[in-house]
Amino acid sequence: MATRIRPSSKRCAVIGGSGFLGRHLVEKLLGKGYTVSVFDIRQSYELPGVTFHQGDLCDKQALLTALQGVSLVFHCASPAPASDDKALFQRVNIQGTQTVLQECHKIYYNKDRLNSIKEMLLVLTSSASVVFEGTDIKDGREDLPYAKKPIDYYTETKIEQEKLVLKACDKENGLLTVAIRPHGIFGPRDPQLVPILVDTARRGKMKFIIGDGSNLVDFTFVDNVVHGHILAAESLRPESPICGKAYHITNDEPVRFWDFMSDILVGLGYAAPRYHLPYTLVYGLSLLLWLLSLLLRPLVAFKPTFTPMRVALAGTHHFYSCSRAKQDMGYKPVVGLKDGIRRTVESYPHLRHGA
Ligand SMILES: NC(=O)c1ccc[n+]([C@@H]2O[C@H](COP(=O)([O-])OP(=O)(O)OC[C@H]3O[C@@H](n4cnc5c(N)ncnc54)[C@H](O)[C@@H]3O)[C@@H](O)[C@H]2O)c1
Numbered sequence: 333m334a335t336r337i338r339p340s341s342k343r344c345a346v347i348g349g350s351g352f353l354g355r356h357l358v359e360k361l362l363g364k365g366y367t368v369s370v371f372d373i374r375q376s377y378e379l380p381g382v383t384f385h386q387g388d389l390c391d392k393q394a395l396l397t398a399l400q401g402v403s404l405v406f407h408c409a410s411p412a413p414a415s416d417d418k419a420l421f422q423r424v425n426i427q428g429t430q431t432v433l434q435e436c437h438k439i440y441y442n443k444d445r446l447n448s449i450k451e452m453l454l455v456l457t458s459s460a461s462v463v464f465e466g467t468d469i470k471d472g473r474e475d476l477p478y479a480k481k482p483i484d485y486y487t488e489t490k491i492e493q494e495k496l497v498l499k500a501c502d503k504e505n506g507l508l509t510v511a512i513r514p515h516g517i518f519g520p521r522d523p524q525l526v527p528i529l530v531d532t533a534r535r536g537k538m539k540f541i542i543g544d545g546s547n548l549v550d551f552t553f554v555d556n557v558v559h560g561h562i563l564a565a566e567s568l569r570p571e572s573p574i575c576g577k578a579y580h581i582t583n584d585e586p587v588r589f590w591d592f593m594s595d596i597l598v599g600l601g602y603a604a605p606r607y608h609l610p611y612t613l614v615y616g617l618s619l620l621l622w623l624l625s626l627l628l629r630p631l632v633a634f635k636p637t638f639t640p641m642r643v644a645l646a647g648t649h650h651f652y653s654c655s656r657a658k659q660d661m662g663y664k665p666v667v668g669l670k671d672g673i674r675r676t677v678e679s680y681p682h683l684r685h686g687a
């Protein structure tokens with residue numbers, strides 16, 4: 333049987349702590365004097381002050397062991413959005429999140445209440461994409477309705493996940509929850525945005541701008557997302573207005589999608605895209621390719637670069653207001669966009685042109 337550990341307000345768990353955001357969060361928490369229990373299906377690093385628990389979110393016993401002695405849980409595990417595996421998204425994002433909620437309750441209601449926990453706090457990493465349907469969003473607030481036609485399985489299950497977590501917030505029964513909705517996270521060690529962009533450029537496919545290039549988008553430096561999560565955790569009290577609510581966390585500096593891409597590409601020594609293609613044409617083609625990849629899946633496996641989701645993200649406005657986070661938890665970005673881009677570019681010497 334697992335040994336019981338007395339809870340401390342400076343002890344917390346990060347589910348998905350081996351990932352891009354998770355690891356940045358863990359490092360910041362350590363710097364703030366927390367000890368951290370990481371729960372993840374893989375272990376990607378070692379750090380003093382961190383205990384690793386390798387396991388699947390849906391494994392109740394493994395999760396319960398990792399959460400022992402903890403009264404603050406960050407849940408930022410998810411399959412990669414690029415995977416098109418509906419069953420995997422449902423299992424991890426929905427079933428896995430139900431397991432997290434059940435285990436949080438279990439710890440709170442521990443029979444002998446040895447833990448004497450006042451409240452269990454759960455901070456979920458959701459996504460601003462829960463309201464995105466592929467059409468323009470300008471200065472979107474948290475009261476926008478969830479997407480009725482989510483653009484992919486990732487978004488569909490992130491919506492269900494967020495609903496589950498916010499609904500579970502129950503002050504009487506000691507479970508306090510909040511959801512952070514970041515958008516377009518970038519920074520050192522990001523496995524998606526910069527690597528996919530560079531790969532596309534190396535294959536000669538980053539010559540074109542989809543649409544007229546004027547669409548404004550939020551890209552959020554990872555330190556700001558971490559800051560938003562920690563502020564939320566430290567503001568989460570029964571009397572706080574943030575209980576059971578969702579919060580956009582962005583850089584608060586919407587930028588032209590294609591200017592941001594060009595800054596990263598040029599910073600790494602690649603040419604910026606120059607030629608324009610009509611948005612509807614590229615979106616239509618991406619839909620056709622996606623359908624084709626589904627039909628041919630039993631025979632050949634191919635993954636189109638320009639998926640309908642990526643094309644929609646590249647050709648529409650999608651930026652969000654974070655005034656609710658400013659008002660309720662005093663949020664303010666800690667790293668500006670220009671500085672974030674510079675730090676990101678410097679962190680990828682191996683992806684430079686010619687490297
Ligand atoms: N990257 C972005 O731009 C972005 C934007 C908005 C929201 N988010 C959200 O932020 C969170 C973190 O994303 P990230 O970019 O760091 O992704 P990531 O892939 O780097 O990290 C996710 C982690 O979850 C772990 N994981 C996956 N399935 C698991 C399972 N069954 N059990 C235990 N662990 C599991 C993975 O091993 C990985 O370490 C996710 O919830 C994602 O939806 C990301």
Ligand SMILES: CC(C)CCC[C@@H](C)[C@H]1CC[C@H]2C3=C(CC[C@]12C)[C@@]1(C)CC[C@H](O)[C@@](C)(C(=O)O)[C@@H]1CC3
Nearest residue numbers: 413459460461514515516517524525528529642646
């Ligand atoms: C057209 C080109 C091939 C574009 C290449 C860059 C592309 C890989 C990124 C640009 C916007 C990024 C993004 C996500 C993944 C990587 C991009 C498509 C995102 C889908 C990852 C999951 C998040 O939750 C997200 C939906 C969000 O809300 O932040 C991301 C949106 C932006």
